[in-house]
Amino acid sequence: MKVRRCLLLLLLMATAVACGSDRPGPDAATPAPLGQTFESDLRLAKELSEAYWRQAFAADGLAYRPVTAFTAYRGDDGPDCGGLPSVPNNAFYCADGHFIAYDERWMRKLYDEMGDGSVYVIIPHEFGHAVQAQLNSGFRLNVERELQADCYAGGTLGALVAGGSLEAEPGDRDELFLNLAAAGDPTDDWLRPDAHGTAEQRQALFAKGYTEGAAAC
Numbered sequence: 482m483k484v485r486r487c488l489l490l491l492l493l494m495a496t497a498v499a500c501g502s503d504r505p506g507p508d509a510a511t512p513a514p515l516g517q518t519f520e521s522d523l524r525l526a527k528e529l530s531e532a533y534w535r536q537a538f539a540a541d542g543l544a545y546r547p548v549t550a551f552t553a554y555r556g557d558d559g560p561d562c563g564g565l566p567s568v569p570n571n572a573f574y575c576a577d578g579h580f581i582a583y584d585e586r587w588m589r590k591l592y593d594e595m596g597d598g599s600v601y602v603i604i605p606h607e608f609g610h611a612v613q614a615q616l617n618s619g620f621r622l623n624v625e626r627e628l629q630a631d632c633y634a635g636g637t638l639g640a641l642v643a644g645g646s647l648e649a650e651p652g653d654r655d656e657l658f659l660n661l662a663a664a665g666d667p668t669d670d671w672l673r674p675d676a677h678g679t680a681e682q683r684q685a686l687f688a689k690g691y692t693e694g695a696a697a698c
């Protein structure tokens with residue numbers, strides 16, 4: 482994608498917030514990179530997510546700690562997390578080791594079938610978990626953790642679009658919502674299964690982060 486994507490325009494349709502430039506974005510001085518392939522979109526989503534959080538943490542006088550690894554795996558050959566095996570068709574953040582791993586064939590399938598928005602929803606969501614770990618966010622329920630990660634993902638994308646690092650284009654919104662309903666560590670086996678919230682809840686929290694910023698999450 483040519484970093485087109487206000488994946489989010491959809492969200493904006495209701496609010497007319499649109500991709501304005503009045504909000505601070507990460508590395509505004511850096512030319513917008515172009516994602517053209519699955520591999521480059523993955524790399525871009527990772528780099529932009531961390532650039533955003535680095536800046537957001539710095540604004541609060543904190544130091545963002547980059548993940549130690551961003552690991553691709555296939556099917557059953559993924560890394561363990563705290564002694565528990567990874568599972569196929571998933572992407573996850575592991576606090577024990579502070580890394581993110583993803584089943585690359587599953588991610589590519591989503592990318593091919595649902596569009597590049599899949600990468601820009603799933604990766605920022607997982608970085609949302611990496612941020613929660615650093616902020617020592619406490620949650621009683623796993624669903625609260627998951628919905629905040631969706632909100633953080635929306636906040637990340639909203640800031641990247643506002644800062645000019647990403648562009649949204651028509652159709653991105655539907656693509657994003659479709660992906661929200663279908664993706665983002667759907668099988669947190671070592672946490673609690675089936676506790677990610679409904680598609681409507683996930684979309685609502687993503688939209689909240691996008692329009693109000695991650696600080697509102």
Ligand SMILES: [Zn+2]
Pocket residue numbers: 606607610627630665666
């Ligand atoms: Zn999650």
